[in-house]
Each structure stands twice: as C-alpha cells, then as structure tokens.
Amino acid sequence: MAQPRLIVVxxxxxxxxxxxxxxxxxxxxxxxxxxxIWIGSSGKPVDTPDPGLRTISSAPYRRLAxxxxxxxxxxxxxxxxxAVLWPLFHHRADLISVDPDxxxxxxxxxxxxxxxxxxxxxxxxxxxxxxxxxxxxxxxLRKRGLSNRIAFFLHIPFPTASDMPALPEQGLMxxxxxxxxxxxxxxxRDVSNCQDxxxxxxxxxxxxxxxxxxxxxxxxLRSFPIGIDVDSLATAxxxxxxxxxxxxxxxxxILGVDxxxxxxxxxxxxxxFGTYLSRRAPDDPRAxxxxxxxxxxxxxxxYKDIRQELETMAGSVNGEHAELDWTPIRYIRRNMDRSLxxxxxxxAEVMLVTPLADGMNLVAKEFVAAxxxxxxxxxxxxxxxxxxxxxxxxxxxxxxxxxDVAKAIDKALKMPLHERHARYLSxxxxxxxxxxxWWTDTFLAALQDLAPMPAQxxxxxEQLA
Ligand code: ADQ
Numbered sequence: 462m463a464q465p466r467l468i469v470v471x472x473x474x475x476x477x478x479x480x481x482x483x484x485x486x487x488x489x490x491x492x493x494x495x496x497x498i499w500i501g502s503s504g505k506p507v508d509t510p511d512p513g514l515r516t517i518s519s520a521p522y523r524r525l526a527x528x529x530x531x532x533x534x535x536x537x538x539x540x541x542x543x544a545v546l547w548p549l550f551h552h553r554a555d556l557i558s559v560d561p562d563x564x565x566x567x568x569x570x571x572x573x574x575x576x577x578x579x580x581x582x583x584x585x586x587x588x589x590x591x592x593x594x595x596x597x598x599x600x601x602l603r604k605r606g607l608s609n610r611i612a613f614f615l616h617i618p619f620p621t622a623s624d625m626p627a628l629p630e631q632g633l634m635x636x637x638x639x640x641x642x643x644x645x646x647x648x649x650r651d652v653s654n655c656q657d658x659x660x661x662x663x664x665x666x667x668x669x670x671x672x673x674x675x676x677x678x679x680x681x682l683r684s685f686p687i688g689i690d691v692d693s694l695a696t697a698x699x700x701x702x703x704x705x706x707x708x709x710x711x712x713x714x715i716l717g718v719d720x721x722x723x724x725x726x727x728x729x730x731x732x733x734f735g736t737y738l739s740r741r742a743p744d745d746p747r748a749x750x751x752x753x754x755x756x757x758x759x760x761x762x763x764y765k766d767i768r769q770e771l772e773t774m775a776g777s778v779n780g781e782h783a784e785l786d787w788t789p790i791r792y793i794r795r796n797m798d799r800s801l802x803x804x805x806x807x808x809a810e811v812m813l814v815t816p817l818a819d820g821m822n823l824v825a826k827e828f829v830a831a832x833x834x835x836x837x838x839x840x841x842x843x844x845x846x847x848x849x850x851x852x853x854x855x856x857x858x859x860x861x862x863x864x865d866v867a868k869a870i871d872k873a874l875k876m877p878l879h880e881r882h883a884r885y886l887s888x889x890x891x892x893x894x895x896x897x898x899w900w901t902d903t904f905l906a907a908l909q910d911l912a913p914m915p916a917q918x919x920x921x922x923e924q925l926a
Contacts, residue, residue, distance in 0.1 A: 474501030506534035536566025575601030639675035698831035701804025733866035806831035
C-alpha cells in the first residue's frame with residue numbers, strides 16, 4: 462500500500478539543519494520516509510506576526526512556521542497551556558491559574574492554526590498532532606470540513622477523572638478528543654484515566670478494543686509508550702569524554718538530569734539524598750549527587766520559586782554533610798550538550814529519576830541505553846513516571862517517602878554485579894524492543910488502519926473549536 466503524505470504539527474519545530482533529540486529525529490525520519498510537512502510555532506512571540514506560514518526549509522520535506530503575537534503567546538502558550546493544562550495534567554490542580562481570556566485565546570490560536578493547516582492539507586494526508594497545546598485542533602479542522610485521518614499524541618499524563626472538574630472547559634474535552642480518529646497516550650494508566658473521564662462525561666461509550674463511541678462516530682484510544690534511539694545514545698555514551706568531572710578517591714556518582722519543573726520532584730530528591738547521608742554508616746564510601754537541571758518556563762509564575770527552593774535545599778544538605786574535600790550535592794543549572802550527557806549517564810553508578818508525575822521520562826531510558834553492559838549502573842525510578850509501567854526491573858520508589866528513596870540509594874550503591882547485570886538485561890531488552898522506531902511505525906500504522914472520518918455537520922464543531 463502506498464504511504465500517504467504526513468503532516469506533523471507540534472508546538473516547536475526544529476529550526477537548525479541537523480535535528481537532534483529522540484522525538485525530533487524520529488519525526489524527521491518518518492517525514493523523510495513518507496514525504497510531508499512539519500508545522501510548528503516559530504518560538505518566541507513577535508511584534509508583527511506574519512499571518513501565514515513561513516517556509517523554514519523545503520528539503521527533504523517542508524518545515525513551515527507560524528508566528529504568535531505577544532497576546533497569543535501569553536494567553537495560549539504561557540497562560541492556558543502551561544499555567545492550566547500542564548499543572549492539571551500533572552495532578553497539581555492547586556497550581557492552576559484560571560483566566561477566561563487565556564482559555565479564549567487558546568481556542569482562537571487553535572482555530573487560526575487549523576486554518577493554516579487546511580490551506581496546505583490534501584484529502585489523503587495523515588495529520589499527526591502533538592501534545593496539550595493543540596487539544597481542540599482536530600475539532601477546528603473538522604469545522605472546516607476536513608475528513609482526513611487525524612491523530613493526537615499526548616506526551617504528558619492524562620489527569621484523573623477527579624482532577625478534571627478543575628478545568629472550566631472540561632465539558633468540551635470529550636468533543637475535542639472525539640474529533641480525532643486516533644488518540645494516543647503514553648501508558649495504560651493514562652488510557653484508563655481517560656476512559657474513566659470519557660465514560661463519566663456521559664458523552665462517550667467505550668466499546669471493545671479501544672474503540673470509543675461519541676454520538677454516531679467512533680475514535681480509537683490506545684497507549685503508545687514513546688521510546689528512544691538506543692544505538693545513537695549508546696555510541697555517544699561510549700565516545701564521550703567526561704574527564705572534566707573529577708571525583709575523589711573511591712567517591713561514587715549518583716546522577717539526576719531534568720528540566721527544572723515542579724513535576725520532576727527535585728526538592729523531594731534533594732531531601733531524600735540528605736536523608737540517605739544522615740543514615741549512612743561511617744565507613745560507607747562517599748556518594749555525590751550531580752544534578753543537572755536547567756530552568757524552563759521562567760515566565761510562568763509557578764516556576765519562579767522552584768529554583769530558589771532547590772538552591773536553598775542544596776545549600777542546607779551541603780552545609781550539614783560537606784567535608785573540606787567533598788561537596789555531596791553538585792547542582793548545574795545549565796543545559797548540557799547531549800553527547801556529554803550520554804557520557805555522564807555511563808559514568809554514573811546510580812541514576813535518580815524520581816518525578817511526582819511524568820508522561821514517560823526519556824532520561825530513564827537514555828540512562829539504561831548508555832550503560833556498559835559489563836558493569837551497568839542502577840536505575841532508581843519513581844512509580845509515577847510513565848516509564849515505570851515498562852521498566853519494572855528498576856529499583857522502584859515512592860518519591861514522597863524520603864526513607865524509601867534513601868534506602869533505595871543505599872541498596873543501589875551496594876548492589877552486587879550479578880543483580881545489576883540481571884536488572885540491566887531486562888531493562889535494555891524492553892528499551893530495545895519498544896524504541897523510537899517502534900513508536901513511530903506502530904502509531905502511524907494504527908492511524909493508517911482507520912477510515913477517514915466522514916465530513917459532518919460543521920455546526921456541531923462550531924461550539925467545540
Ligand atoms: P520532558 O518533560 O521534557 O518531555 P523527558 O522525557 O525527561 O522530559 O526529557 C526529554 C528530553 O530532554 C530527553 O531526551 C532528555 O535527554 C532531555 N533533557 C532533559 N533534561 C535535560 C538536561 N538537564 N540537559 C539536557 N537535556 C535534557 C515530555 C514529557 C515526558 C516525555 C517526553 C517525550 O514531560 O514525560 O517522556 O515529553 O514524550
């Protein structure tokens with residue numbers, strides 16, 4: 462069967478010539494194979510936005526960018542996407558900042574972007590939309606009469622049915638999702654949360670095999686756990702030069718790598734490491750926690766305090782436990798080059814991945830891919846990372862329980878080679894089987910299997926988009 466053309470829509474598009482990073486490379490490969498178009502925002506807001514799409518590159522496929530005005534950036538990106546949807550979907554309804562103007566701008570931007578997509582889409586194109594910035598986009602495309610096969614993939618967790626009522630627009634959500642042919646989530650837990658919500662909305666009836674019925678049409682809801690490019694990470698890790706990282710004689714390395722975000726549980730992690738240090742026996746070797754966490758989204762209110770909180774906590778743990786020749790927490794607030802990061806994964810004996818909520822967490826998978834199979838490190842993984850559903854051979858922890866995490870650190874540092882090895886073999890087998898190529902291939906095959914959605918009364922979509 463001939464491969465239809467693919468249109469990918471994501472908040473950001475790579476602007477450089479050589480895309481890097483797992484998802485970007487995977488989408489790049491899929492677009493190269495099918496031909497197609499990648500559409501995304503140009504990043505920062507501009508004073509006089511171009512009303513159309515700007516071509517960033519034309520080969521081997523087209524990359525097209527749309528501009529956001531300052532009001533659109535503030536209302537849609539900062540306001541609704543990152544100060545309502547992100548906290549709500551990460552079970553932090555206490556942090557949401559409800560503003561009807563932001564909700565209106567979010568829907569208006571989606572509607573405008575739908576017009577731009579409609580101006581380049583052809584009837585047989587597959588359209589693949591990424592993430593929470595674009596939940597209503599399919600409804601806005603259907604309103605314009607597009608019957609294409611349209612899929613959505615949510616990179617972050619789906620909220621529980623009890624969190625969802627905090628969203629003033631929750632009444633629209635089932636209609637937004639039902640306008641897609643295929644809705645992909647990271648884990649089975651997300652699918653079950655989404656099913657509970659849809660069933661509870663009274664508008665959607667789950668049928669067999671992930672098929673959902675909304676009014677007189679159907680859509681499919683399934684999990685597609687995202688993976689990584691294992692070989693490129695393993696090669697980068699083996700080739701990296703990490704000599705600049707100097708540790709004392711016998712000092713052990715524990716690593717944390719995150720965007721600075723409240724969902725990543727960093728204060729809990731630092732506190733748990735402090736608890737480990739307080740409980741450690743005098744003749745245990747020294748362990749240093751190297752945390753690499755560059756700030757993100759600093760324009761959003763809820764992000765302003767985390768940096769301060771973390772620096773205070775690092776200072777307090779170091780003040781209590783440091784020696785003249787040892788600083789237990791080293792905290793780097795800069796972005797790290799990917800190949801150096803891969804080398805650090807390989808050098809670390811223990812990796813702490815302890816989010817309070819996370820769609821998947823690719824860092825956990827990257828750490829495993831980077832290991833030397835003859836002497837692998839140990840992954841400590843939160844139950845609340847999406848990756849926990851697949852990586853049950855990691856040391857699983859409850860990140861809220863400081864003693865549980867402290868005990869896991871102790872166990873990981875003392876784990877004998879045969880146990881590290883057995884756990885590693887199980888983890889790497891899973892990561893290899895469900896890699897990034899599996900993810901794009903499986904997702905696109907599932908979409909291609911579905912029939913286009915017959916054009917319907919566009920008035921039904923007017924109220925949604
Ligand atoms: P993120 O929240 O950004 O992504 P994550 O999956 O952990 O989180 O990382 C994405 C990429 O960023 C990884 O390739 C990682 O190497 C890189 N990265 C993270 N911290 C870094 C640092 N300090 N320096 C350099 N690079 C760093 C969202 C969801 C996740 C989901 C992904 C993909 O929140 O849950 O796994 O999308 O679907």
